[in-house]
Amino acid sequence: MWAMIVKEFRQLRRDRRTLAMMIVLPILMLVVFGYAASFDVKSIPVRVIGPAAERLAPALPDPFEVESVDPSAGRSDAETALRDGEVPVVFLTSDTGVTVLLDGSQLFIATSTRGAITALAERAPQRVSVALEVLFNPGLETSAIMVPGLAAMILLFVGTIITSLGVVRERQAGTLEQLAVMPLSPTDVFVGKIAPYFVVAALDMTVVIVAGMWLFDVPFRGSVLAFALGALLFLFVTLGLGVLISSVSENQGQAIQLALLLLLPQIMLSGLIFPLSSMPPGVRWIGYLLPLTYFVEIARGIMVRGAPMSALWPSYLYLAVIGSVVFGLATLRFRRSLAPAERHGRRRPQPALEGASR
């Protein structure tokens, strides 16, 4: 048995990446769960509008934080602001009372607001009526926000894990070198490699959304085209990530490890499960770097709130930028792993003397 233990330790020592993962992953989990995993909403950004706005705004207690006050705005402005995701809660004042409009796609904020409003109404003067209205997801159904999130997760899983495995398999089987000397350009191989995953991911996502709408009555209020464009951009990022992972992994085990290392923070910190607004700023900024954050924003915005593309353009822009960076890097790495210059992972310092002269 001793020999077995020693052998195992020796093998573990050689596999530095697994060893590093065993140390890094628990720390990562600790940080993510410890700081980010919270359903408690500590601050709720609100907009106060209507004739009595200026009187009400300073009187609002915690957790409400008045973001802007506009006495001249009316109900339709409030609905637009909520639909476009500018703010999750709007206090619409009138001479007789207050109507609190909630964005139902922000489940935890909506729930917290409801609690806070109930407490507030008890203390409010008798003559002021307080009404609560939840827009987009009046029943505050979890499925309505989870199905768009699930669609995002499918793109992430298929794009990142499955793609990275597919490319690494080629390296492991020793067929990558064969491809390198075949009359295929790196682009041929690259596109050929990811096209099937692209199709599968797109189909997969469609099935989930249609099933969600059919089984759970999840709404799809916005434009299908705008959604498709967002999905396309996000897929662009995840496929690039998959190829990038595969280009730095020797085998499928390593690829899965790395993919998990990239997926876990995305799932935890993207606002998919835990609301971004309840995370401390020290962790929240990580969430704002992750591509999933933006696609969740797009998916929920379009499906649940019916937000137009013009309101979501920063998310589209971010996905396009990060997609170009990741995809560019992936293509570069992929070219290198197919290029004859590469030996032992290093580039040749001198130009080749060989020619293809006949």
Next chain:
Amino acid sequence: MSWGASDLTVRFGAHLALAGVSLEALEGRVTGVVGGDGAGKTTLLRCLVGAIRPDGGEVRRPDPHRIGYLSSSSGTYPDLTVEENLDFAATTYGVPPEEARRRMAEHLERTGLAQARDRLAGDLSGGMRQKLGVIRAMVHRPDLLVLDEPTTGVDPVSRADLWWLVARAAAEGAAVVLATAYLDEAERASWLLALDEGRILAEGTPEQIASGVPGTIHSASARPGGPAAARSWRRGARWRVWTPPGAQSVATDGAEVVPDLHDAVTIAALARELGGASTGGEAA
């Protein structure tokens, strides 16, 4: 048309994998590259097809469309069937479907793979998989066919099939370069290059290499003592003792033997080890 390499040098870090190796691959000829493990066979072949770039020297190779290559790691997809593997190669090399089907059928039939055409390559025996690899490499009638140890670990029957394919490719006009660790098999090549530690030990036709052995060889029932011990090796149940020109001959209990390819390559390696010049049909 002649392809090949001149004065190739390849370094892997501090290790010199090839040192000034040249090889000429002539149309219709099978050029064998022999040598033990680590001799530099694979490196030479990979340079030839463009999988690695040499540190020095020149490679003459046709356009990638006209190269066929079987790497030492089989190069077939285990999760595709025999037919699907060949389809992929034929399409990639732009072989017209009709011709691809005809060639495939003929080669599969001749090498006993016809019944296995719908089986996954991963389920094939080692020999069958190698045959598939060679058929795949020559599906487009390449001008230069490079095969890295296609017969290693293959039974004699499959080996005969493999050699049929190799001869067929050469007859069709391909310049075939084939690496092997087996000297008995290397005799089937029309031109040989024996490598040892990245250098050419001997070069020529198998007959030239065998007849170019300097000095004499005697058979012996036991290993001789003295300095001759370093110049003797076991062949089957008996020993062979080499006496280089000018050295004092050692009396053995056996007769002088006419060297074959095996003896010639062994002596070339011995000569290098003992500090002598390399030998061969055409001095390298």
